[in-house]
Amino acid sequence: MRTATVLSAALAASLSFGAASLQAQNATIQATATVLSAITVTGTDLAFGSVTPGVNKTIAITDAGAGVFTVTKAAATSVALTFTLPAILTGPAAATMPIGSWTGGWNNTANNAAGATTFTPSAVPTTVPSGGANLWVWVGGTVSPAGAQTAGGYTGSVSMQVIYL
Numbered sequence: 001m002r003t004a005t006v007l008s009a010a011l012a013a014s015l016s017f018g019a020a021s022l023q024a025q026n027a028t029i030q031a032t033a034t035v036l037s038a039i040t041v042t043g044t045d046l047a048f049g050s051v052t053p054g055v056n057k058t059i060a061i062t063d064a065g066a067g068v069f070t071v072t073k074a075a076a077t078s079v080a081l082t083f084t085l086p087a088i089l090t091g092p093a094a095a096t097m098p099i100g101s102w103t104g105g106w107n108n109t110a111n112n113a114a115g116a117t118t119f120t121p122s123a124v125p126t127t128v129p130s131g132g133a134n135l136w137v138w139v140g141g142t143v144s145p146a147g148a149q150t151a152g153g154y155t156g157s158v159s160m161q162v163i164y165l
Contacts, residue, residue, distance in 0.1 A: 036074040054147035061105040061138035071135035080125035086156030095150035103140040
C-alpha cells in the first residue's frame with residue numbers, strides 16, 4: 001500500500017511539473033526593415049505649341065510635345081502616381097483656355113512611349129507594378145481655344161506625386 005501511495009505522489013508531482021513546463025514556452029522573432037532609395041522625379045514640359053482660335057489641339061503621349069516625367073526609384077518596387085491637373089491654362093490679361101481632356105502612359109522598362117501602358121491621369125492613384133529602377137510617364141491632353149481666344153502665351157502647372165506602395 002505504501003508503494004501505491006508513493007507512486008501516486010510521484011505521478012501527481014510529475015503531472016504538475018509537466019503542466020508548468022508546457023505553460024512556460026516562448027519564442028523570439030526579429031524585427032527587420034529595408035530602407036528604400038529616395039524617389040527622384042524630373043520633368044519635361046507638355047507643349048501644345050501654336051494653336052488656332054476655335055480649333056482644338058491634341059497632343060498624344062507619343063507626340064514630340066508630350067510631357068514626360070522621369071522617375072528613379074528602387075528596382076522591383078511598385079509605386080502609385082497621383083496628379084494635380086489644371087482645368088485651364090492662364091494667358092494674357094488673365095484670359096483662360098480650357099483643357100478638355102488628359103491622357104497618360106507609363107513604361108517601367110524603356111524610355112519608349114509607343115510601348116507605354118495607357119491610363120487617364122487624375123487625383124485617383126494609378127498603381128504601377130514593380131519594374132526596374134527607372135520609370136517614364138508621358139502626359140498629353142487637348143486644349144480647346146475659344147473662337148475669340150486672346151492671343152499670347154498660356155501656362156498651367158501639371159504635378160505628379162510618386163509614392164512607394
